[in-house]
Amino acid sequence: MTALAVVAEARRRTRRRPRGKHLSVLGWVAAVVLAVVALLAVFGPLLVTVDPNAVDLGNAFADPSAGHPLGQDASGRDLFSRLLSGARTSLVGPLLVVVVSTLLGTGLALAAVWVGGWFDTAVARVVDAVFAFPGLLLAILATSIFGTGLQAAIIALSISYTPYIARIVRGAALRERSLPYIAALRVQGLRGTAISLRHILPNIAGLIFANATLSFGFALIDLAALSFIGLGVQAPTADWGAMVGTGMAGIQQLEPQEALWASLLIVITVAAANSLGDELVKRSEARA
Amino acid sequence: MSALLEVDGLSVELPVAGEYRTVLQDVSFSLDAGQTLGLVGESGSGKSMTVRSIAQLLPPGARTSGSITFDGASVLDLRGDALRKFRSRDVSMIFQDPRAHTNPVRRIGDFLTEAMRVNGRVPRREAERRAVELLAEVGIHDGERRLRQYPHELSGGLLQRVMIAASLAVKPRLILADEPTTALDVTTQSEVMAILARLQREYGMAMLFITHDLELAAAVCDETVVMYAGAMVEHQASSRLHTDPLHPYSAALMQARPEIERRVPRLPAIPGHPTSAFETPDGCAFAPRCRFAEDACRAALPAFERVGDGEYSRCRRAEELRGQLLVPAVVSHEEVVR
Amino acid sequence: MSAASPKAALHTLRFLGGRIGGLLVTLLASSFVVFGALYLAPGSPITFLTHGRSMTPDAIAQINEQYHFDEPFLLQYVRWLGGILQGDFGRSILYKDSVGSLLGQRIGTTVALIALSALLVALIGLGIGIFSGLKPGIASSALMGVSTAAMAVPTFVAAVVLTLVFAVELGWFPVFGVGEGPVDMLYHLILPAFALALASIAFVARLSQAAIRQEITADHVQTAISRGFPYGVVVRRHVLRNASLPVLTVLGLTLAGMISGTVVVEQVFQLNGLGSLLVSSVQQKDFPVVQAICLVYVAAFIVLNTVIDLAYSVLDPRVSVGGGKS
Numbered sequence: 001m002t003a004l005a006v007v008a009e010a011r012r013r014t015r016r017r018p019r020g021k022h023l024s025v026l027g028w029v030a031a032v033v034l035a036v037v038a039l040l041a042v043f044g045p046l047l048v049t050v051d052p053n054a055v056d057l058g059n060a061f062a063d064p065s066a067g068h069p070l071g072q073d074a075s076g077r078d079l080f081s082r083l084l085s086g087a088r089t090s091l092v093g094p095l096l097v098v099v100v101s102t103l104l105g106t107g108l109a110l111a112a113v114w115v116g117g118w119f120d121t122a123v124a125r126v127v128d129a130v131f132a133f134p135g136l137l138l139a140i141l142a143t144s145i146f147g148t149g150l151q152a153a154i155i156a157l158s159i160s161y162t163p164y165i166a167r168i169v170r171g172a173a174l175r176e177r178s179l180p181y182i183a184a185l186r187v188q189g190l191r192g193t194a195i196s197l198r199h200i201l202p203n204i205a206g207l208i209f210a211n212a213t214l215s216f217g218f219a220l221i222d223l224a225a226l227s228f229i230g231l232g233v234q235a236p237t238a239d240w241g242a243m244v245g246t247g248m249a250g251i252q253q254l255e256p257q258e259a260l261w262a263s264l265l266i267v268i269t270v271a272a273a274n275s276l277g278d279e280l281v282k283r284s285e286a287r288a
Numbered sequence: 289m290s291a292l293l294e295v296d297g298l299s300v301e302l303p304v305a306g307e308y309r310t311v312l313q314d315v316s317f318s319l320d321a322g323q324t325l326g327l328v329g330e331s332g333s334g335k336s337m338t339v340r341s342i343a344q345l346l347p348p349g350a351r352t353s354g355s356i357t358f359d360g361a362s363v364l365d366l367r368g369d370a371l372r373k374f375r376s377r378d379v380s381m382i383f384q385d386p387r388a389h390t391n392p393v394r395r396i397g398d399f400l401t402e403a404m405r406v407n408g409r410v411p412r413r414e415a416e417r418r419a420v421e422l423l424a425e426v427g428i429h430d431g432e433r434r435l436r437q438y439p440h441e442l443s444g445g446l447l448q449r450v451m452i453a454a455s456l457a458v459k460p461r462l463i464l465a466d467e468p469t470t471a472l473d474v475t476t477q478s479e480v481m482a483i484l485a486r487l488q489r490e491y492g493m494a495m496l497f498i499t500h501d502l503e504l505a506a507a508v509c510d511e512t513v514v515m516y517a518g519a520m521v522e523h524q525a526s527s528r529l530h531t532d533p534l535h536p537y538s539a540a541l542m543q544a545r546p547e548i549e550r551r552v553p554r555l556p557a558i559p560g561h562p563t564s565a566f567e568t569p570d571g572c573a574f575a576p577r578c579r580f581a582e583d584a585c586r587a588a589l590p591a592f593e594r595v596g597d598g599e600y601s602r603c604r605r606a607e608e609l610r611g612q613l614l615v616p617a618v619v620s621h622e623e624v625v626r
Numbered sequence: 627m628s629a630a631s632p633k634a635a636l637h638t639l640r641f642l643g644g645r646i647g648g649l650l651v652t653l654l655a656s657s658f659v660v661f662g663a664l665y666l667a668p669g670s671p672i673t674f675l676t677h678g679r680s681m682t683p684d685a686i687a688q689i690n691e692q693y694h695f696d697e698p699f700l701l702q703y704v705r706w707l708g709g710i711l712q713g714d715f716g717r718s719i720l721y722k723d724s725v726g727s728l729l730g731q732r733i734g735t736t737v738a739l740i741a742l743s744a745l746l747v748a749l750i751g752l753g754i755g756i757f758s759g760l761k762p763g764i765a766s767s768a769l770m771g772v773s774t775a776a777m778a779v780p781t782f783v784a785a786v787v788l789t790l791v792f793a794v795e796l797g798w799f800p801v802f803g804v805g806e807g808p809v810d811m812l813y814h815l816i817l818p819a820f821a822l823a824l825a826s827i828a829f830v831a832r833l834s835q836a837a838i839r840q841e842i843t844a845d846h847v848q849t850a851i852s853r854g855f856p857y858g859v860v861v862r863r864h865v866l867r868n869a870s871l872p873v874l875t876v877l878g879l880t881l882a883g884m885i886s887g888t889v890v891v892e893q894v895f896q897l898n899g900l901g902s903l904l905v906s907s908v909q910q911k912d913f914p915v916v917q918a919i920c921l922v923y924v925a926a927f928i929v930l931n932t933v934i935d936l937a938y939s940v941l942d943p944r945v946s947v948g949g950g951k952s
Binding site for chain 3: 385
Binding site: 128129132133134135136137140141142143144145146148217221224225228229230231241244245247248251252254256259260263266267270271274 | 652655656659660663664666667668674775777778779780781782783786787789790794795801882883885886887889890893894904905907908909911913916920923924927928931
């Protein structure tokens with residue numbers, strides 16, 4: 001999880017104050033790119049007309065043609081339909097990681113802040129300890145226990161990404177709790193859980209969402225890396241990271257289409273998530 | 289004998305949001321060796337800009353006109369080595385906030401000896417011995433220990449004394465003191481001020497002393513210049529300034545500060561708020577806040593004119609109002625609390 | 627300057643003790659996770675380890691003895707940890723060899739790879755950062771733009787693209803392997819090290835640029851300029867020295883992050899280091915080797931972070947070593 005913490009730190013220092021109420025041009029472009037990518041994940045597999053797993057060895061590494069707009073891979077499979085159908089596999093994993101770690105991290109942090117005392121200390125200790133375990137390594141360890149595939153990796157990465165969100169939420173919730181309006185609510189007899197969920201949480205939701213966006217890019221990279229080295233999504237299922245891996249064979253024969261197309265989609269998605277997350281984070285921090 | 293420092297018609301423009309704005313307008317004064325001149329004004333009056341122009345520490349993009357002459361050489365034309373020599377040997381600057389103006393990761397000893405070692409090529413031991421002496425001069429007697437400490441381990445007053453000691457290290461001919469006591473608490477203020485004034489006399493240095501405190505300027509300086517909105521409004525001997533101000537602004541400043549001997553019902557605040565040079569309307573910049581202002585004051589900027597021997601004012605009515613400026617506007621003894 | 631008082635020395639000792647204690651606790655916790663993972667596996671540990679391989683009763687007895695499965699869980703853990711502390715990482719199920727010697731054959735490549743990458747990050751990342759921090763302009767903005775983009779490139783994509791361009795198309799570098807002899811090895815490691823370092827170079831460049839830009843406007847730098855120091859002295863002693871602090875924290879963390887990146891890079895360039903051994907051991911279900919490599923990686927990661935942490939507190943006097951006022 002360190003990579004994410006490092007980048008977040010680096011960005012905090014390099015960030016410029018946001019101007020105006022609306023997203024910057026770059027922010028909009030990033031948001032549109034992510035929206036398109038999300039549509040691909042939802043509808044991509046439905047748009048596929050050629051079977052992404054249909055082997056056609058006679059046409060290995062074939063150039064783009066009428067039926068195959070991006071050409072064919074080493075086994076003669078259609079690249080375009082593989083990229084399309086791979087969108088869902090490539091994106092759902094990171095999304096799950098982000099959702100689970102955000103829920104877990106937010107819940108833990110809010111509880112820690114509200115209960116305080118030994119519970120807060122204990123949570124902080126555990127969070128620090130998990131922080132010391134690199135995410136990719138934990139995912140690899142998990143696949144060695146539960147077998148290759150995305151399930152174990154997603155669970156491992158969710159755990160590994162939790163400390164990052166938990167730290168941020170804890171900091172923000174502590175700041176929020178010290179504001180006078182919270183004292184006013186307590187005087188009115190509202191319960192801790194109600195204050196946390198109905199008042200603190202909505203006020204820091206922007207910050208949480210922004211950091212979740214930022215961590216999406218990193219989760220995507222980690223899961224793609226896992227599939228790339230062969231421990232994640234297994235053949236013949238199409239996945240962008242796995243396609244870069246299988247595309248390695250083509251690289252040495254100067255047929256890099258498969259690896260390059262898959263790489264391009266990964267880089268564009270990650271860059272979009274980073275830019276949008278970055279901008280959202282600086283906005284929510286400027287407001288805080 | 290010609291003056292040590294001569295500032296003539298100095299104007300400064302700074303780029304603000306893409307356009308140049310005047311922050312200093314036609315400032316002229318001179319300072320002899322060993323003499324002390326006070327620059328008094330509210331924040332934004334241009335007093336810091338004046339001092340920064342002399343050390344060539346203006347923000348990037350600043351445009352200056354007029355001239356600054358130090359010991360016969362034109363300061364504004366100094367570049368490269370000549371500028372470094374001027375900064376390292378001839379002038380020394382004491383800043384308002386010693387905490388922000390010392391490198392937090394370097395030791396006090398390093399701060400004190402750096403100038404001697406970098407500019408004067410003094411060997412380390414020699415420089416350290418000298419640093420301990422300098423610390424003794426500013427009343428710090430456990431110098432050996434202090435040299436090994438870091439700025440964050442010293443109080444503000446102590447750190448400002450270190451700053452003063454450091455500026456003495458190179459025996460400059462001119463000290464530029466930019467509100468050296470403003471950031472300190474009241475009790476240390478007077479200590480630090482006493483040390484600075486004593487050393488200035490002993491070393492025979494000239495000093496340009498910036499403050500917003502007229503009384504303090506009067507106590508320390510031979511002459512005082514009062515500034516408002518980037519321009520000089522009054523210049524005369526400090527000893528007479530607080531009994532016989534020549535500009536309504538100086539008089540108002542005087543009345544706005546408390547006196548220990550006298551109880552007043554309420555400190556008269558100056559109405560309105562201070563303006564910067566580029567915000568000023570036509571005419572006298574102080575006119576909107578001046579209780580003596582007339583229509584003519586608002587029509588054209590008054591000239592900075594000689595009123596008497598060594599007395600200058602930028603008030604049209606300076607001679608006419610002389611002696612009446614300090615008469616309270618409204619006296620209501622009923623408002624005396626208790 | 628030396629001659630610190632005994633009290634200060636005591637403070638320093640206590641500080642060091644605290645950090646090292648924290649390091650040990652974290653190491654212990656992660657070793658527990660690595661060991662305990664065995665029990666999370668479906669089925670009994672012994673069937674998990676043998677994984678349906680047909681094994682001689684002798685071999686099974688050996689595994690049983692190695693892990694002490696007949697004893698309580700905690701005792702097993704203590705024995706396992708004790709063995710590791712004595713350099714005994716157990717035996718590989720696949721290679722019938724001691725894990726320690728397997729790691730010994732492989733660790734050199736990985737260390738060389740990480741060291742070379744770290745060197746690249748320090749030279750290029752800091753070089754770009756210092757240049758663009760001190761000399762704003764078109765070149766500087768362009769470098770920052772490229773760095774921002776490079777941060778979105780995963781290590782494996784960098785590895786693939788570098789291989790394609792510099793090894794296959796241009797033929798300047800070998801496609802894979804580590805070659806023979808130290809010079810040849812260095813030559814073989816250049817591309818992998820670049821791939822591993824790329825994103826870190828970009829971070830460090832951006833961060834050091836920002837740190838320098840921020841520091842250069844600091845009041846204390848004004849003081850140094852007002853004292854007539856040459857530009858070089860001001861930059862070196864006041865700008866770079868102070869800007870190095872935030873960079874150092876990130877430099878350390880990125881180096882630590884590159885440790886897990888070796889898994890990917892060694893795979894692409896077929897380097898016989900720990901990373902590729904980890905992947906093949908996972909695929910071949912050689913769990914003792916997986917355990918050992920995970921432990922080595924995590925330990926390296928944690929130790930590196932502690933070292934950086936200590937270095938930071940030495941360099942920044944405000945991080946009070948004595949735990950007093952900061």
